[in-house]
Each structure stands twice: as C-alpha cells, then as structure tokens.
Amino acid sequence: MTPHPPLEGSTRWLITIALSLATFMQVLDSTIANVAIPTIAGNLGASTSQGTWVITSFGVANAISIPITGFLAKRFGEVRLFMLANIGFIITSALCGIAPSLELLIFFRVLQGAVAGPLIPLSQSLLLSCYPNEKKGMALALWSMTVIVAPIFGPILGGWISDNIHWSWIFFINVPIGILACWMAWPILRERETARFEIPIDRMGLILLALGIGALQVMLDQGKDLDWFASTEIVTLAIVSGLALIALVIWELTDAHPVVDVSLFRQRNFLVGSVSTALGYMLYFGSIVLLPLLLQEHLGYTATQAGLAAAPIGILPVILSPIIGKFSNRIDFRWLATLSFVVFAFTFIWRALTFEPGMAFSDVVWPQFVQGIGIACFFMPLTAITLSGLKPNQIAGASALSNFMRVQAGAIGTSLITSIWERREAVHHVDLSANVSTYNPAWHAALGDYHLAGLTDGQALGVTLREIVRQGYVIGANEIFWAAGGLFLILTGTIWFASRPSGGSASDGGGAH
Structure with a gap:
C-alpha cells in the first residue's frame, strides 16, 4: 500500500x-x-x-x-x-x-x-x-x-x-x-487506513504475555500490602512472571508472526531510547505519587492544595514544547534529553536540600516549576530517538512496545519508591525515638516546655511521636530525592549510546509513512 x-x-x-x-x-x-x-x-x-x-x-x-x-x-x-x-x-x-x-x-x-x-x-x-x-x-x-x-x-x-x-x-x-x-x-x-495482513494469531505468545504481565502487575500492586518477598503469594507471582516473560522473549524471537515484536530491540536507537525513557519515567512518575502523599499525609495540605502545589510542573512544557518542536530539525535530540536529565537531577537535589516540615508553599512550587524544563525536553526528544531508523510498518508496534515499557516502569517506580519511603521512615522512627529518654537532657527541656503549654506527660508524648513520624517521612522522602537526582545524572550518559536521528528530527522514525 x-x-x-x-x-x-x-x-x-x-x-x-x-x-x-x-x-x-x-x-x-x-x-x-x-x-x-x-x-x-x-x-x-x-x-x-x-x-x-x-x-x-x-x-x-x-x-x-x-x-x-x-x-x-x-x-x-x-x-x-x-x-x-x-x-x-x-x-x-x-x-x-x-x-x-x-x-x-x-x-x-x-x-x-x-x-x-x-x-x-x-x-x-x-x-x-x-x-x-x-x-x-x-x-x-x-x-x-x-x-x-x-x-x-x-x-x-x-x-x-x-x-x-x-x-x-x-x-x-x-x-x-x-x-x-x-x-x-x-x-x-x-x-x-493502513495495510492489513491476514497473519495468524500467536496464541502461545498471548498466553505467555497475559501470564507474565498479569502476574507482574498484581505483584506490584499488592506487594507493599503483603510485605513483598516475605509473602508466599508475592514470591509465587514473581516466579510466574519471570518465567513467563523469559519464555515469551524466546518464543517471540522464533515465531514467524510474533504478537510482540521483541526483535525491535536489535535496533540500537530503539533499545537506548526506550530504556532511557522507561528509567527516567520510573523516577519521575514515582515522585508524582510521592509528593502528594508527603504533602497531604504529613505536611497538612488538603488534596486541592497538594494538587495546586504540583500543577506548576505543567506550565513550562506547554510553553516550550511547541518551540522545541518548531526547531526540532535543527536540534540534536540527545542534547535535549541530556538537558532533561540534568534538570531532573538538579530539581530532585533542590528538593532534598529544602524540604522540611515547616517549609513554605513556594518551597514546593518552585522546584516543580523548574522541573517543567526537564519534562519539556523529555518525552518528545526521547520518542524521536526511539522511533528513528524504523520502517513505516514498525512504527505502531514500536510505539506500543516503548509505551508499554514506560507505563510498566511507572508502576514499578510507584511501588518501589513508596515501599522504600515507608521502610526508611521506620528506620528514622527508631533513631529519632531513641532521643525520647529520661537520660536525655533535651527531652527534659522539651517536656518542661510542654508542661508550660498545659500538656500532660501523655499528651506531650503523643505530640512528640506524631512529630517523629512526620520527621521520619520527610527525611525518608529527601533520601529518595537524593537518590533520584544521582540516578538522573547517571542517565545523562546512557542516551549517548544512541546515534543521532538524521536532521535531528523524527523523520527517519515515522518519515516513511
């Protein structure tokens, strides 16, 4: 056609x-x-x-x-x-x-x-x-x-x-x-309409895909509630998912009409672009989930206030994306992706340095606003790199596979980051609670201040424990921000394993349509 x-x-x-x-x-x-x-x-x-x-x-x-x-x-x-x-x-x-x-x-x-x-x-x-x-x-x-x-x-x-x-x-x-x-x-x-082909249905591929991805998704969604690998159910799901996905890759590489074209990973730009997108999105999407939880559950924000604090991340992408698109044929997208990763690293580290229980609303908003530069330089350049060099009849499948990796990475990031957050809070809770002791002069001084405010010993202890929980979650979140910033800096090097799309655009990806 x-x-x-x-x-x-x-x-x-x-x-x-x-x-x-x-x-x-x-x-x-x-x-x-x-x-x-x-x-x-x-x-x-x-x-x-x-x-x-x-x-x-x-x-x-x-x-x-x-x-x-x-x-x-x-x-x-x-x-x-x-x-x-x-x-x-x-x-x-x-x-x-x-x-x-x-x-x-x-x-x-x-x-x-x-x-x-x-x-x-x-x-x-x-x-x-x-x-x-x-x-x-x-x-x-x-x-x-x-x-x-x-x-x-x-x-x-x-x-x-x-x-x-x-x-x-x-x-x-x-x-x-x-x-x-x-x-x-x-x-x-x-x-x-595009060309249609009477290709046979890859039933085995469908079964392995449904089994592997279904088990993985349920594992990610239920893992935190079931204490991850301390649960027999989660271990079973992990084994089933791992075996099914390994079998899927082997089967699809040998099948004449694979339901998932895993041979796309032989294309260097698709491999580098889709993996870089997935890893970057995993860190970014995990923070999208973490930030509202931190604000609402431990810093006293309402759902609307938390939403308004997060929303500025969308301002600069709306302004910058059309400008980047207009000049895309003159830009090496690898530089844009690198800029994206650097901005993400900078804003995550910025958060780690400034997030504390008494921070102002602006301390939440400004890192979100600046991170918009990273968002504007993330999706479009990485998508162009991922799809570059592919044939017209490969674009739909490549887009589907790369988007699947991105969505799954987001799910993994959400489960991983929220689980780590709660575990780090537990560690800090123990450390901070050790200061609430009759042998600690600082605790005696604080207790005296509580008594002057009219609180009993029990009330003072309750207020202190709530503050310990809040401090523990804030410190845990800041540790995650530090780690995310470091990982984004590492990602700046991965995108340079891709070759530059000709003309710096997506033309050789979808150009032959």
Missing part, C-alpha cells in the same frame, strides 16, 4: 486535536480514579483495600493490551483499531459509571483497560503519519503535551469530583471527550 501523503492546514490541526484528546482521555483516566478509591469503596460497601482492585484491574488489562497493539494494527488496520478502541473506551467508561457493585465495577474496569491499550501508541503513530518529515518533531511535541498535562490534573479533578459531585462522574467525564475525539477524527482518518 502506498503511504498516505501528509495533511495540510486546518485538517492537520483538527486531527492533532482529535488524537491528543484521545490520549488525554486515556492518561487522565489512569490517574483520576486513584484519589477517589476510599469514596468509591465506601459508596459500594467495600473496604479501601478491596477498592484498590479498581486500579489494579485496569492496570493489568491495560498492561497486557498495550504491547499487542502492533500485532492488532497489522491485522485490522491502525485507523479501524483506533476507532474501535475509542468507541470501546466510551462504552466501558459509561458502564463503570453506572456499576451498582464493586464486582461489576472491577469487571468493567478490566474491559476498559483492555480496549484502552491501543489508544496511546496508535494516536502517536497516526499523528506522525499526518505530518511531513520536517514537522514530525512538532507533532511529537504537541502529542507529548497531553501526556504531561493529564497526570497533573487527574488527581485534582478526581478529588474535586469525589468531594462535590459523585464518583461516577470520574468515568462519565470520558464519554463527551471520547465522542468529540471520534467525531473529529473519523472524517479525516477513514481515508487513511
């Missing part, structure tokens, strides 16, 4: 908006429900721990469906698959909103996660095919803005809806967005 020519003028802008809406909808849905779990569980007569399966069920199904997008796109066509995924997401979102029980809600979330898988990689692939080679950098810049903004506003919007309307609108909100995206995209995309 002859590649479709690039679009021009208002048509290109319309399809950019339509595809970005679809991406925004899916990324927003991945974060918006997190803050509403206690409300949803209480409304449906379940415990909060049971309610977490609303998140886990979506994550498992989504993690399995993302990497098979390339296979499905070859079999059914990218446009048809994208539209079906969009319509399926609209329907399942509505079903989630009207679910009368937690069991049905979890079932509908499984369906929603499954149909959502192709949305992000295909929105990226289809968008690149609509732009000429010299403007593909701009296409990636505009697309990346939606991936940046949605996770920031998801928790804020989810909390506001839960507090002021009804939790069902967390899912109903997807319906008008999805309908608008379909209405705008279909008239333009229906004449731009």
Whole structure:
C-alpha cells in the first residue's frame, strides 16, 4: 500500500486535536480514579483495600493490551483499531459509571483497560503519519503535551469530583471527550487506513504475555500490602512472571508472526531510547505519587492544595514544547534529553536540600516549576530517538512496545519508591525515638516546655511521636530525592549510546509513512 501523503492546514490541526484528546482521555483516566478509591469503596460497601482492585484491574488489562497493539494494527488496520478502541473506551467508561457493585465495577474496569491499550501508541503513530518529515518533531511535541498535562490534573479533578459531585462522574467525564475525539477524527482518518495482513494469531505468545504481565502487575500492586518477598503469594507471582516473560522473549524471537515484536530491540536507537525513557519515567512518575502523599499525609495540605502545589510542573512544557518542536530539525535530540536529565537531577537535589516540615508553599512550587524544563525536553526528544531508523510498518508496534515499557516502569517506580519511603521512615522512627529518654537532657527541656503549654506527660508524648513520624517521612522522602537526582545524572550518559536521528528530527522514525 502506498503511504498516505501528509495533511495540510486546518485538517492537520483538527486531527492533532482529535488524537491528543484521545490520549488525554486515556492518561487522565489512569490517574483520576486513584484519589477517589476510599469514596468509591465506601459508596459500594467495600473496604479501601478491596477498592484498590479498581486500579489494579485496569492496570493489568491495560498492561497486557498495550504491547499487542502492533500485532492488532497489522491485522485490522491502525485507523479501524483506533476507532474501535475509542468507541470501546466510551462504552466501558459509561458502564463503570453506572456499576451498582464493586464486582461489576472491577469487571468493567478490566474491559476498559483492555480496549484502552491501543489508544496511546496508535494516536502517536497516526499523528506522525499526518505530518511531513520536517514537522514530525512538532507533532511529537504537541502529542507529548497531553501526556504531561493529564497526570497533573487527574488527581485534582478526581478529588474535586469525589468531594462535590459523585464518583461516577470520574468515568462519565470520558464519554463527551471520547465522542468529540471520534467525531473529529473519523472524517479525516477513514481515508487513511493502513495495510492489513491476514497473519495468524500467536496464541502461545498471548498466553505467555497475559501470564507474565498479569502476574507482574498484581505483584506490584499488592506487594507493599503483603510485605513483598516475605509473602508466599508475592514470591509465587514473581516466579510466574519471570518465567513467563523469559519464555515469551524466546518464543517471540522464533515465531514467524510474533504478537510482540521483541526483535525491535536489535535496533540500537530503539533499545537506548526506550530504556532511557522507561528509567527516567520510573523516577519521575514515582515522585508524582510521592509528593502528594508527603504533602497531604504529613505536611497538612488538603488534596486541592497538594494538587495546586504540583500543577506548576505543567506550565513550562506547554510553553516550550511547541518551540522545541518548531526547531526540532535543527536540534540534536540527545542534547535535549541530556538537558532533561540534568534538570531532573538538579530539581530532585533542590528538593532534598529544602524540604522540611515547616517549609513554605513556594518551597514546593518552585522546584516543580523548574522541573517543567526537564519534562519539556523529555518525552518528545526521547520518542524521536526511539522511533528513528524504523520502517513505516514498525512504527505502531514500536510505539506500543516503548509505551508499554514506560507505563510498566511507572508502576514499578510507584511501588518501589513508596515501599522504600515507608521502610526508611521506620528506620528514622527508631533513631529519632531513641532521643525520647529520661537520660536525655533535651527531652527534659522539651517536656518542661510542654508542661508550660498545659500538656500532660501523655499528651506531650503523643505530640512528640506524631512529630517523629512526620520527621521520619520527610527525611525518608529527601533520601529518595537524593537518590533520584544521582540516578538522573547517571542517565545523562546512557542516551549517548544512541546515534543521532538524521536532521535531528523524527523523520527517519515515522518519515516513511
């Protein structure tokens, strides 16, 4: 099939908006429900721990469906698959909103996660095919803005809806967005269908993928609650996941029509770009989860205040991304990625030096604001490097596989960082509590001050223990910030193992569409 020519003028802008809406909808849905779990569980007569399966069920199904997008796109066509995924997401979102029980809600979330898988990689692939080679950098810049903004506003919007309307609108909100995206995209995309191939279904690959990724996702979601490898269940899940994924790689390398094209890792830029993106996103996304928890649970912020404190990270990317995209054909993206990693390292270390219980609101906001430079130079350059040098029929599969790695890395980062945070608090709790002793003159002095304030010994001890917990969590968070800063500095060297995309753009990635 002859590649479709690039679009021009208002048509290109319309399809950019339509595809970005679809991406925004899916990324927003991945974060918006997190803050509403206690409300949803209480409304449906379940415990909060049971309610977490609303998140886990979506994550498992989504993690399995993302990497098979390339296979499905070859079999059914990218446009048809994208539209079906969009319509399926609209329907399942509505079903989630009207679910009368937690069991049905979890079932509908499984369906929603499954149909959502192709949305992000295909929105990226289809968008690149609509732009000429010299403007593909701009296409990636505009697309990346939606991936940046949605996770920031998801928790804020989810909390506001839960507090002021009804939790069902967390899912109903997807319906008008999805309908608008379909209405705008279909008239333009229906004449731009990609080639379809009657390739056989790789059943063994599907089974191994579902088993390996499903076990991994459940392990990540339940690990902290079950004390990780002290639990037989977590050990079993880890073994099952590891064996299944190893078998999957071996099987897919030998299968004529693999459901996941792992041979893409033979391409140096795909390997370096996707691994660098995954590692960077793991650290970044883990901090997105850690910061609101620290602010709300231990520094006295409300959900709205925590959201507003985190939101400035999206300001500079909205301003800088189009500028970077405009001049992308003159820039070596490896330098932009390096700048991103350096800014991330700087802002994490900045936090580690300034975060303390009595800090001002501005002490939270300014590192977030400056980190926006790192975000602006992260998604688009790394995506361009990852997709460079690939054939047109490889773009959808490569986009799906790299996005899968990014999403899984985010899940790993969340589990890893929150677990380390709690363990470090326990260590600091012991150290700080050792100072509360009858043999410590400082404790006697503090106790005297409490007595002057009218507190009894028991009340003074309670206040002190609460402060010890708060201090322990703040110190633990700062240790994580130090570690993240150091790891980002290490990452600055990894991206230089990639070769420069010709012209500094994404042209040789998606250019042949």
